[in-house]
Amino acid sequence: MTRIDTEWVEKATTELHASGRRAGGARAEVITQLSRETCAVTAEQIERTLAGANRRVGRASIYRALEALAHVGLVQRVDLGESGSRWERIGANGHDHHHHLLCSACGQLVPFEDDGLETALHHLAANEDFTVDSHEVTLHGRCASCAAKQAA
Numbered sequence: 001m002t003r004i005d006t007e008w009v010e011k012a013t014t015e016l017h018a019s020g021r022r023a024g025g026a027r028a029e030v031i032t033q034l035s036r037e038t039c040a041v042t043a044e045q046i047e048r049t050l051a052g053a054n055r056r057v058g059r060a061s062i063y064r065a066l067e068a069l070a071h072v073g074l075v076q077r078v079d080l081g082e083s084g085s086r087w088e089r090i091g092a093n094g095h096d097h098h099h100h101l102l103c104s105a106c107g108q109l110v111p112f113e114d115d116g117l118e119t120a121l122h123h124l125a126a127n128e129d130f131t132v133d134s135h136e137v138t139l140h141g142r143c144a145s146c147a148a149k150q151a152a
Contacts, residue, residue, distance in 0.1 A: 005035040008074075008089060015072040026057045030065035039111040040078040040086035040100070080109075080138060099137040105146035 012031045017023060033046050043062045050057050066087050069075040078086045080102055086109065099117070101110040117137065125132045142150065 002036040002038065004032060008091065009035045012069060012072075012074050015074060016068055019068075019072050021068050024061075026061035027065045027068070029055050029057050030062055031069070034069070034075065034087070034089045037089065039098075039109055040080075040088035042084065042086050046087075078136065078138075081140075099139070101139050101141070101143075103143040103146055104140050105142050105150070108143050110143070 009031055012035075013023065013028075016027070021027075029050055030046060033049055034041075043059055043066060046062050047057065047059050066075060066077075069089075070077060070087075073090060075087050075089050078088050078100070080086060080100075098111040098113045101112060102108075103110075121132070121135060121137075
């Protein structure tokens with residue numbers, strides 16, 4: 001099992017309390033589960049993971065927790081087109097920025113970082129005299145396993 005990011009859990013709990021939102025068992029379970037994730041997940045994936053650990057939390061409660069965390073800037077919704085939306089935590093320090101590779105065959109989502117891509121995006125914005133507030137890049141294609149199956 002992936003390690004809990006206690007710094008993020010503490011920040012999420014504090015921020016939600018400061019925004020006037022009540023603490024509850026379901027919300028705490030969602031926060032703890034998100035702290036273990038290294039990339040974007042669906043509400044359904046959170047629900048299955050929690051159920052597999054005998055921590056039953058309803059999907060409506062999960063969505064409410066995700067929306068509350070988005071409201072305080074600790075998660076972001078990642079829209080993946082036809083693959084739907086996933087939710088990704090924003091690091092306690094506001095960083096942990098990465099992009100995604102999305103397999104259109106199996107749905108696998110792989111995070112990646114690339115300093116050259118970041119530099120190119122900043123140059124593009126500067127050349128267009130454009131101020132970028134945020135960005136996300138998702139490359140759609142096939143993972144090695146799905147590409148091999150297709151080639152066979």
